[in-house]
Amino acid sequence: VTLDRAGDGPARNLETRVWLGVLAVHGEIFNRLNRAFMREFDITLAKFDVLAQLDRFPGGLTQGNLSRYLKVTGGNVTGLVRRLVADGLITREMSAADRRAFVVRLTAKGAEKFKAARELHDALLREWFGGSSQDDLEVALQSLMRLGQRVQAGRREGSA
């Protein structure tokens, strides 16, 4: 993953260069977090993301809603859920409200593993972004939030 195309100057339009910048930062951090999680906790970043979403819903989530909330792209939800059940980190049960739906929940072991992994996650990000000033990070955050809102507004206007 390199930043060269994002810094390419006027060869591509500005919108494309912003996207290449997102891809470069995403790829670098994604790969590092994934390696650290595999090494320390034997879980992928995609599995961590499932645990993170379930941690927000102690009552459990249907597989459909889980799928909507996931932030990490590329994981196959059905496969991830099956492997996390096999790991003993989540349960998957038929919904009492809708017998066609399945509800997934963290186990105690899953909640514990998530807590430890999240501590490492936040500590590593602090370290990797640590050379940036708080002002730079605030600017980056505001900028990303604005981009995200623009893109989502575009979708609401039906231009996707």
Add this chain to the structure above:
Amino acid sequence: VTLDRAGDGPARNLETRVWLGVLAVHGEIFNRLNRAFMREFDITLAKFDVLAQLDRFPGGLTQGNLSRYLKVTGGNVTGLVRRLVADGLITREMSAADRRAFVVRLTAKGAEKFKAARELHDALLREWFGGSSQDDLEVALQSLMRLGQRVQAGRREGSA
């Protein structure tokens, strides 16, 4: 994909919120581009990324170097290459210089498909980010470049 966690306020540290912002924008654009490419060109974004890297090297790339240059995470390079060969978009041949290495190259059909897909890619990004001012986009780009440089500097200092 939602921005809610990034906007969560002080519940998580600023570095983590920046990363959640990257994930939210990445996930939204990734999914949209992927869907558009599947619909219009019958290729995934991961395949497009392979074509994009090969387009920069008319003499071809070894599979090892290709793997290093890819920006889109999650694709399995060996599998992507095999499927693109089957699609007739690239070739894969033993390297003349090193018989243990394979060199991959765009075919004429692959180069043509890449050119058309890149036009759509840039047009869609212009549309989706189009509500942002040029100033906002410049700030976003500079901010992402700085983040990427920080993270890579951290690695050179051995803190990964």
